[in-house]
Amino acid sequence: MDFALSAEQEDLAASERAWLAKHDPIAALRPTIDSGPARIPDTAVRHIVESGLIALLTGDTGGTHVDLAVLVEEHGRACSTVPLAELALATAELDKLDHPLAALAEANAGGAASVPLVLASVDGAAFAAEVRGAELRISGTAAPATALIDATGFLVAATTSNGTEVLAHVPSVNEGVGTRRLETLDLTRSWSVLELDLTVAAERWATVPTGTVSYLEDALAFYRKMDALGAAERLVAQTVEYAGQRTQFGQPIGGFQAVKHHCADMALQTEASRASLWAAAVALDGTDYGRRATAVSAAAAYAGDATSTVASIALQVHGGIGFTWEHDLHLLTRRIKVDELLNGSVSWHRRRLASA
Template identity: 75%
Template sequence: MDFALSAEQEDLAAGERAWLAKHDPIAARRPDIDSGPARIPDDAAKHLVESGLIGLLTSDMGGTHVDLAVLVEEHGRAASPSPLAELALATATLETLPPQLAALANANTTGAQSIALVIGSSEGVPLTTEIRGGNLRITGTTSPVTAALDATGFLLALTSQDETEILVHVASDTAGLSLRTLSTLDLTRSWSTLDLDLTVSEKDWTTVPTGTVSHLSDALAFYRKMDALGAAQRLVDQTVEYAGQRTQFGQPIGGFQAVKHHCANMTLQTEAARSSLWAAAVALDGNQPAQRAVAVSAAAAYAGDATSTVASTALQVHGGIGFTWEHDLHLLARRIKVDELLNGSVSWHRRRLAGA
C-alpha cells in the first residue's frame, strides 16, 4: 500500500505540536503530580473547542481518521491529558443518532458539554442490559476511560445479550453511575471505570446498525496505540540526543557500537509501528469491516509491543538518569506501558488475529 501524509496533514500536526510545546503538558503537571489524578487544564480544554478538533470527524469538518491520527500522535508525544480521540469519536457518532441525541454533538463542539466515548470491557465481563417498556436497564463495569473526571457525560457503546448494538448517553451526575478512579502507572492522565446500576429513559438511548460497536472499539484500540507511538517517537529523539551528549571514556556514548545498535533498533521499531498504524487508519476510513479488524489488531499488537520495547531501551541507554523521577523519560515510559494494556492488550489482539 502506497501512503504518505498530505501537506495539509503535516501542517495540521506541526500546528498542534507547536501549541503543545508552548503549553507543555508535562510542565503543567509537575507541580501537582503527587497531589492526585491529572486533570485537563483550562487552556487545553479551550484549545480543543476553539480549534474545532473535537468536531474533526463530523460531516461539517469532513476530517478522516488519518487526520485525527496525526493529532493524537502529537498529544502522545507531549504526554497530554486531553482525551482528543474519545471526544472526537463521540461527537461524530452522536451526529448520526436521532435528534435528541444528535443535539449533543453540537454541545460537544461548542464546549457546552464534554461527552467522551466509552465501551464495555473488551476482555472482561460484558455489561448486562435489559429493555423495560422503552427504558434500558444497565449493570456492570466499563473499560477504563481517560479524563472521566472532567467529563459532563459519556456516550456508552455496548452490545446486549441478544447481540443488539446500543448507544447510550449517560450524564456524569446520573443516579446509579459511580466513577471509580484507578491507580495506574500513568501519571500524565487520569483513568477511571464507570460502575453502572441504572435505568436510562428511551430518549437517551438508541439501537444502531450491526457493526457500529466493533468499529468504535477498533477506533479506540487504534488511537490508544497511536498515542503510544507519539510518546515512543519522543523517547527516540531524546535518546539519540542524549547519546550524542553523554560522554564516557572521553567520547560520546553514541560512538559505541552497542549504543548505536540500541538507537537503530528503537528507530526501526518506531517506524515499523508507524507504518502498521497508518495502514490501520486507512482501513478505519474504509468500509470493509473484516479488513479493518485485521489491520487494527495487527497494528495494535505490533505497536503495543514495539513501543513498550522502545521505552525499555530508552531507559537502558539513559542509564541512571533515566531512573530519576525528575526526568521526563519515566513519565513517557509509564504512559506507553498503560497504552500497551488498554483497549485490548497485545495478547488479546494476537488472539483476535489468530481467529480471523
C-alpha cells in the same frame, strides 16, 4: 499499499505540535504530580473547542481517521491529558443520529458538554443491557478510560440481550452511576472505570446500526497505540540527543557501536509501528470489516510490543539519569506501558489475529 500524509495533514500535525510545545503538558503537570490525578487544563479545553478538533470526524467537518491520528500522535508525544480520540469518536457518533441525542454533538463540539465515549472491556465482561419498553436497562463495569473525572457525562456503547446495538448518554451525576478512580503507572493522565446500574429514559438512548460497537472498539484500540507511538517517538529523539551529549572515555556514548545499535533498533521499531498504524487508520476509514479488524489488531499487537521495547531501550541507554524522578523518561515510559495494556492487550490482539 502506498501511503503518505498530505501537506494539509502534515501542517495539522505541525500546528498541534507547536501549540503543545507552547503549553507543555508535562511542565503544567509537574507542580501537582504528587498531589492528585492529572486534570485537563482549561487552556487545553478551550484549544480543542476553538480549533474544532472535537468535531473533526463529523459530517460537516469531514475529517478522517488519518487526520485524527496525526493529532492523537502529537498529544501522545507531549503527554497531554486530553482524551481527544474519545471525545471526537463520541461526537461523530452522536452527529449521525436522527434522535434528540444528536444535540449533544453540538454541545460537545462547542464545549458546553464533555461527553467521551465509554466501552466495556474487550477481554472482560460486557455490559448487561436490555430494552424494556421505551427505556434501556444497563449495568456493568466499563473498561478503564481516561479523564472521566473531567467529564459532564458519558456516551456508553453496548449490545443488548437481543443483539440490538445502542448508544446511551449517562450524566456524570446520576443515580446508578459511579466513577471509580484507578491508581495506575501512568501519571500523565487520570484513569477511572465507570460502574453502571441504571435505567435510561427514552430521550437518552438510541439504537445504532449493527457493527457500530465493534467499529468503536477497533477505533479506540487503534488510538491507544497511536498515543503510545507519539510517546515512543519522543523517547527516540531524547535518547539520540542524550547519546550525543553524554561522554565516557573521552567521547560521546553515541559513538560506541552498542549504543548505535540500540538507537537504530529504537528508530526501526518506531517507524515500523507507524507504518502498521497508518495502515490501520486507512482501514478504519474504509467499510471492509474484515480488513479493518485484521489491520487494527496487527497494528495494535506490533505497536504495543514495539513501543514498550523502545521505552525499555531508552531507559538502558540513559542509564542512571533515566531512573530519576526529575527526568521525563519515566513519565513517557509509564504512559506507553498503560497504552500497551488497554483496549486489548498485545496478547489479546494476537489471539484475535490467529482466530481470524
